[in-house]
Amino acid sequence: xxxxxxxKSRKKLILATTSPHRIKAFETLxxxxxxxxxxxxxxxxxxxxxxxxxxxxxxxxKAEAVAKNHKENCIIIGFDxxxxxxxxxxxxPKSKADAFRRLKALSGNKYEFYTGIHLIDNYxxxxxxxxxxxxxxxxxMRELETSEINHYLMQDPNFKTYAIGHSTFGxxxxxxxxxxxxxxxxxxxxxPLEAVIExxxxxxx
Numbered sequence: 001x002x003x004x005x006x007x008k009s010r011k012k013l014i015l016a017t018t019s020p021h022r023i024k025a026f027e028t029l030x031x032x033x034x035x036x037x038x039x040x041x042x043x044x045x046x047x048x049x050x051x052x053x054x055x056x057x058x059x060x061x062k063a064e065a066v067a068k069n070h071k072e073n074c075i076i077i078g079f080d081x082x083x084x085x086x087x088x089x090x091x092x093p094k095s096k097a098d099a100f101r102r103l104k105a106l107s108g109n110k111y112e113f114y115t116g117i118h119l120i121d122n123y124x125x126x127x128x129x130x131x132x133x134x135x136x137x138x139x140x141m142r143e144l145e146t147s148e149i150n151h152y153l154m155q156d157p158n159f160k161t162y163a164i165g166h167s168t169f170g171x172x173x174x175x176x177x178x179x180x181x182x183x184x185x186x187x188x189x190x191x192p193l194e195a196v197i198e199x200x201x202x203x204x205x
Contacts, residue, residue, distance in 0.1 A: 016066040016078040025189035038062035051084040052134045055116030063118040078118045081190040083164040085111040102165035107144040113137045131199045135192040137182035
């Protein structure tokens with residue numbers, strides 16, 4: 001699917017994601033782009049243990065998977081996000097009970113949210129990787145009452161789609177973060193727009 005923008009370029013840009021949050025965030029840049037799912041298996045033997053290395057690995061795999069469908073004349077950007085609490089990687093909860101335990105544990109505590117970005121520029125000889133990095137946002141959760149957690153989980157049917165177990169906007173989950181250090185867009189969308197636009201400025205011309 002194509003999203004049209006006001007900025008013109010000879011280079012085609014493809015986001016290796018079908019995340020509605022990332023797509024919505026990217027639309028604010030008013031840059032023309034396509035998006036495409038990668039169907040990458042995120043759970044595999046021998047994958048990196050650390051959150052930063054993990055998101056960079058998965059972002060790379062997603063970008064490469066989409067790049068295989070587009071041999072030349074395009075730029076592909078892959079993304080992946082996870083949370084990290086007390087050294088443990090946080091990924092999408094498997095059930096409401098899992099999400100409840102997650103939010104109860106995070107209540108009143110600090111955690112980190114990482115997003116990996118991996119760009120492949122097929123305009124370069126051999127389809128070289130032009131840019132890759134991981135962005136970390138530190139978050140302090142306010143103290144949550146049990147009733148608040150239950151209220152959120154009843155309100156948002158999509159809680160299983162978030163790496164930290166809850167949405168950060170558009171519902172009661174937007175009240176959970178007390179302090180944010182680092183990229184706000186990273187936490188909000190799983191897409192740090194300020195970092196992505198810097199990458200695009202390098203390769204867009």
